[in-house]
Amino acid sequence: MEKYEVIGTLGEGSFGRVYKAKELSSSNFVALKVISKRGRSSKELKGFRRECEIQRELHHPNVIQMLDSFETENEIVVITEFAPKELTDVLSKQGYLTEDKVKQIVWDLVSALYYLHSNRVLHRDLKPQNILLDLKNRAKLCDFGFARNMSTGTHVLTSIKGTPLYMAPELIDELPYDYNADLWSLGCIIYELLMGTPPFCTNSILHLIRKIKTEQIKWPTFLSPECTSFLKGLLQKNPSKRLTWNQILNHSFVKGHILISKTTGPMPLTISLSASAQEAKEQQRKDSINNKHTNKGAIPRTAKKSVEVPENEKHSREKVKEEKATLSNNKNNSLDTGQNPTGAIPKKPLTSQEQISSKEKPLEVFTEGKSHRDENGNVNEEIKKCDEVKDVGKCLKEKLNFIEDSHPIEPEEWIVFLQNSIKEVMNGEMSSLVQPNLTNIIVSPLRNTYSNSKVLSYVAKLLSIAFVVKGTSKETIENIKKVYLEVKLLPNLIYATKLLLRTRKHLSSSESSNSSSEGVIAPSRNDFTCKSLNEFDSDELQALEHILMLACHLVHLEDEFVSQFCDAVVVLNMFGSINLLLGLVKRKPRIPMDIISILTQILRNLPENVEIVEKIALHHTDSGSELHLGEFLRNSDASIKERTCHFILLMGKYFSHDTLEKIWSLEIQDTLEALMFDSVEHVRNMELPHTTLWQFDIGLMNTFQGCGLAGVVQLNDPTTRFLPLT
CATH class of the missing domain: 3.30.200.20 (Phosphorylase Kinase; domain 1)
Incomplete structure (x- = not known):
């Protein structure tokens, strides 16, 4: 320096x-x-x-x-x-440029892009902000943070990069792409230079994506035929119909003005592929599409109406239903005072010597409440397949859609998009939430290491609204639920929770170079330390509240969400983190209240995952266990007391004797006895017909008061959509 x-x-x-x-x-x-x-x-x-x-x-x-x-x-x-001017500054001052001025910039940009593609480099983030002008007004490309140097054997890419306003349709559709994606972005820039706005422009990311996918471009009539022809050639939604490099160089709008460098790499992208290379490219494209569908995991149970269920699986399900229906309460425990609410058979609790660390063997015990064999001894083929490649952990990470995204994002830009999208959905526009690829884009900040707490909070709000907006049909709610299952929303909410709980620490150069960059989940556990409770600021607490409120609602909608929650906790090793959040009962009671409700739902509907709940309850920090049930039972909020009572009841049914001995105390017993005279009837009688899920409505109404749209939220009859807890 x-x-x-x-x-x-x-x-x-x-x-x-x-x-x-x-x-x-x-x-x-x-x-x-x-x-x-x-x-x-x-x-x-x-x-x-x-x-x-x-x-x-x-x-x-x-x-x-x-x-x-x-x-x-x-x-x-x-x-x-150094280049003194940015193209965005020129646009902001002049609004748009004449065709003659644009033509000079186009020649420069085409020259730069031809050079990159000749050397097998894709820019992948072409936009006006990444174009500078020197003292001679010569355009220059900059910012290669998303650039990719393609090896000679690579013909297509799959990772989504770029800015939504300039993103090619094939990226929106999550399809494999090549250098043609850069040509679409170039066309968007030229269009904006001439018109003052990109071809598809809106403040709502959902609306933007829908426009790119379905709407036709409006072509100006004041441009020369050569300019219009060039633009139309670049802005073809089907990448195979866009101008080839040979056609671009010979197009009348740019012919003779492209600066072609003599420096090119082997097999430049600017020449036509041989027959064998074209065949290899097509095979890579097909393989990428097949791998994407495979990595999405099994079809959610709620979406299997048209899928034939194998006979052995049918028999297994029927057997479980019969056992649930006929189960009697025969567990000898002083707290076991009522019938099992679901009739599910609990697994025999592990002894302290048998308890298995999630780091050592995460799936044998915890995967979706299943081991390698079902109740009939039949092999679970999905788990077996993972084991055969000896990479079970990675298989489940991919299944849970923990796809790393550690590239910088612009939080302010995302917040504007999400705010406008919230208003759009609250006004009844739900179509984008029933499309998996669009919802996946909304979910993506939940696993991005650069997302701040406000972005995460807005994502959770947006994905929650459909459940509380007045007039939303049951069919739409059901379709949204299926999409949320498919894109693995619940695991990504838990991943976002982990990001909020972590505080980054400094890495030395040697640590950075020696750290492994492989794997699916980012960031590396070694790059972070966990925050203490007093380190959370108000924005982080609000984000956690919105995330866990949505997570709590989802696990009460469908058992598949409960399974996804359990898998995510194990893969992300979240036992201690969830336990830590229970300590917020005084500072932010809504957060531990929803966690208790989630844990209760695990015991109620999938008690075979009791080990996960025990590990959370028994986790110790330096200051000891954060699970102080007495504080929950004495809380002034009646809902916390109600949920804790149900949790304790199910603890008595499914926790091992050793675990109960560690948690139980005379303080809890005395407090429970005092609650028999509580002023709240539901607490006295242990009845919770609709309170938990109704509060989801109330919480969201309070959240959206500032939007001026809270009046559309339906609160008068919480039984019309939400399942009762008991």
């Missing part, structure tokens, strides 16, 4: 800051991009280093030249040439 004099700040984003500086030896201006290593996972740091490697090899007049890069103990510093 001693070689440069920092003059001022050019910009700031989630990655770090960019400074204008002067090189002391030459007095030339340069740009310094400073990326802090603090709080970065090894995966993120590897991505930044890959960006440097890609940009270091790029040498073209229309690509920002990287001059140098180095690392300190705390930072990665990238030095590039």
